[in-house]
Amino acid sequence: MKLTIHEIAQVIGAKNDWSQLTNASVNNIEFDSRLITAGDIFLPLHGARDGHDFIPTAFEKGAIMTFSEKTVEQPHLLVENNLKAFQKLAQYYLEKTQVPVVAVTGSNGKTTTKDMIAAVLSKKYKTYKTQGNHNNEIGLPYTVLHMPDDTEKLVLEMGMDHPGDIDFLSKLARPELAVITLIGEAHLEFMGSRENIAKGKMGITAGLHGELIAPADPIINTFIPENQKITRFGASGEELYITKLIEHKDCLTFETNFLNDEISIPVPGKYNATNAMLAAYVGCHYSLSEPEIRSALGQVELTRNRTEWKKAKNGADLLSDVYNANPTAMRLILETFQAIPKNKNGRKIAVLADMLELGPTAVQLHEQVLESLDFTKLDAVYLYGPLMKNLEKVAADKPVSHFSDLKMLTEILSANLQPTDQVLFKGSNSMKLSEVVEKLI
């Protein structure tokens, strides 16, 4: 990150006298104190714990500065709200570096489409993209401030938890090109209706100063701004469409109405052909040749374990979020999962596994997950791992069962799963809950 402490202090409007503080160039800015290395700035956020509690740890690990919402003994930049300051800094950094942004959103497929677009653009430009699920009000500015200094194109995934989220991210990032993959089903995004989902995703035009690529789905039509340059995709007859599709077990080949030759991708599924078609069109937009596009898509590597709803063999809805297993991510995904209406006659089950590398406060942090469990919404909680045993102990009178053996957990879950159930899986990657999901789908 090419920023100095004094430049940052000015941009975020630090309220304390920072002129006597070091004006060193900053290495990185981190909100997870475990990631702090020498020369970093720490960003205390209000996650499952108040991030200010971890300022001493951050300096022990080499931080040279911290944002803070209160006066602290360590060198700090005092602001009203750390997150707002962080977001303002990210917006400033994009304006300063003038790195062009391609924005991607949609109910499903946005992570795959983001990966494919980045793979295509990487053939011609130094391209950086959203890592993991860093697609929200914290993750997107984090991505901007972590892009390499020589970045020429930035591909940003924009996620939506609440109405207005994407408008905010679009105004921060000011994309020159935006892609909406599809408008999904209301009941798995607690937005109330497909119209609300469409309106939310179209928020991507709020900061857009270039072309929008969007599905032909008429549900978005009333939300298209006047004079918006737009390209629609979908069935035959639209501006962009697939003319031929040959599916294989773990790859597929397709043709489109705007490319001369066929494209092959190393993943199956017609929806992935559509995602690849969008990436190919973005490649054409940036004057990549068809061979460059074909080569990129033929070897694309997709983000693993994307946080998306999957269907079990028996029809149950499974949500697997095995990304960053930290206390905040656990709280946020439980809030999201519990807020979604149950399927008719269906149950809501949470399967939670240990969060690793949480240091000396690990036991308390697992016990504190109890604060995020709403038993008026949850019918059952299955826990797995030695640390989650601590949560079971503090949840004595609740419908909570603990398993030490993943095979036993899988068998019990599989034997009791109903077609109308919704099941959340959350825990550190190495706890292997993804293997339980793979056995159910």
Ligand SMILES: N#Cc1c(NC(=O)c2cc(S(=O)(=O)N3CCOCC3)c(Cl)cc2Cl)sc2c1CCN(Cc1ccc(O)cc1)C2
């Ligand atoms: N609460 C909390 C903690 C963390 N939270 C986060 O990293 C975090 C993650 C997320 S997130 O949901 O994972 N995420 C971030 C990126 O974009 C997508 C969403 C968010 Cl939104 C906010 C925060 Cl603050 S990381 C972390 C804690 C508390 C414990 N920390 C380790 C530690 C333990 C003991 C010590 O003495 C020092 C550090 C590590």
